Amino acid sequence: MLAAQLRNAELQAYIHRLMDEGRLPVILPEKIAAGYGSGSNCRGCDQPVTPTQIEYDIEDHSNGSVRLTLHRGCYVLWQIECVRRIHKRDQGSLPIDAIPHAW
Numbered sequence: 001m002l003a004a005q006l007r008n009a010e011l012q013a014y015i016h017r018l019m020d021e022g023r024l025p026v027i028l029p030e031k032i033a034a035g036y037g038s039g040s041n042c043r044g045c046d047q048p049v050t051p052t053q054i055e056y057d058i059e060d061h062s063n064g065s066v067r068l069t070l071h072r073g074c075y076v077l078w079q080i081e082c083v084r085r086i087h088k089r090d091q092g093s094l095p096i097d098a099i100p101h102a103w
């Protein structure tokens with residue numbers, strides 16, 4: 001499930017679009033709780049996180065109040081892109097080979 005999500009280019013593109021549109025914030029969250037899914041909808045893919053899946057609950061208060069629920073795979077894809085965008089913003093640009101593209 002995790003590996004499949006990380007290799008899912010469509011999901012990756014969808015998460016990037018949510019970030020472009022401001023529907024997912026560009027943050028490195030202060031607080032993360034992981035557990036089994038509660039059935040809440042994932043903010044990355046809009047599908048429920050079922051009790052057999054790992055759910056990540058994100059809390060961040062550095063820029064208003066943010067609470068998000070994400071699948072583990074969606075969380076990883078989102079955070080990789082957050083790191084990339086924050087680096088880009090802070091340093092102008094990042095060498096393309098510094099971005100993990102292994103999947």
Ligand SMILES: [Zn+2]
Nearest residue numbers: 042045071074
């Ligand atoms: Zn998801």
